[in-house]
Amino acid sequence: MKKILAGLVLLVSLTLGGCGYNTIQTQDEAVKAAWSEVVNQYQRRADLIPNLVNTVKGFASQEERVLVGVTEARARATSIQITPEVLNDPAALQRYQEAQGELTRALKSLLMVTENYPQLKSDQNFRDLQAQLEGTENRIAVARNRYIASVQDYNGTIRRFPSNLTAIVFSYEVKPNFTAENEAAISQAPAVDFGTPTP
Numbered sequence: 628m629k630k631i632l633a634g635l636v637l638l639v640s641l642t643l644g645g646c647g648y649n650t651i652q653t654q655d656e657a658v659k660a661a662w663s664e665v666v667n668q669y670q671r672r673a674d675l676i677p678n679l680v681n682t683v684k685g686f687a688s689q690e691e692r693v694l695v696g697v698t699e700a701r702a703r704a705t706s707i708q709i710t711p712e713v714l715n716d717p718a719a720l721q722r723y724q725e726a727q728g729e730l731t732r733a734l735k736s737l738l739m740v741t742e743n744y745p746q747l748k749s750d751q752n753f754r755d756l757q758a759q760l761e762g763t764e765n766r767i768a769v770a771r772n773r774y775i776a777s778v779q780d781y782n783g784t785i786r787r788f789p790s791n792l793t794a795i796v797f798s799y800e801v802k803p804n805f806t807a808e809n810e811a812a813i814s815q816a817p818a819v820d821f822g823t824p825t826p
Contacts, residue, residue, distance in 0.1 A: 647790025651799055654781040658802060659711035661774040668767040669704070669727060675763060676701045676734070679756045683737060686747035690740050693733075700726075700733035717803035724805060734760070771805055778804045 680694050687694075704726040713719050738757070741747050748754075782801045785794035794800075 646793040647784060647787075648793050648797070650784055651781070651790060651794060651797075654777070654784055655799070658714065658774070658777045658781050661770070661777040662709075662711050662714055664770040665767070665774050666709070668763060668770045672730075672760065672763045672767065673701055673705050675756060675760050676730075679737070679753075679760065682750065682753045682756060683741060683747060686744050686750065686753075687740060693736050693740050697730075697733040697737050700730040704730040714802055715800055720803045720805075775804055778802050 676697060680697055683690070684694055707723050707726050709719055709723045741753070782804075784790050785799050785801065
């Protein structure tokens, strides 16, 4: 009887060892950590914006529409909070992405306006803020890439046999990932027109 019981315990241990539960837990935590870094970098960008807007306002106060647009986009982007627990909601992640994309477009508009103000472009404070913003955008890209890779690993695990059975038992679902904002636009080749040659 002891041999049968020992054999049964060994069989259950081997079965549980190969079920993927621990792998799913590890990868789920990696996704949460990667997401926290994405949020951290977006927050860093949001923290830079008031200083950037104030610096531009000092030189280009007549660009009120652009300055207000950036401020409003920042307010919308920081009002949407997605915790790691909410990451399973594709609609919430999409809303977050849209708000961050809107802020990115507003910042681009602000930086394009600054081209009209040589004094602003030569201001050391503005140049420092612009460099920090560029560095932050790079950090956001790196953090998003790490998050995408973490989600890919996690999703692969919970869809692969036999760990998919464990995922079903414990209600683990595929996590949504970042998507390209303008997927339809970037899937088409750009139109190139060199104009007609003059005779």
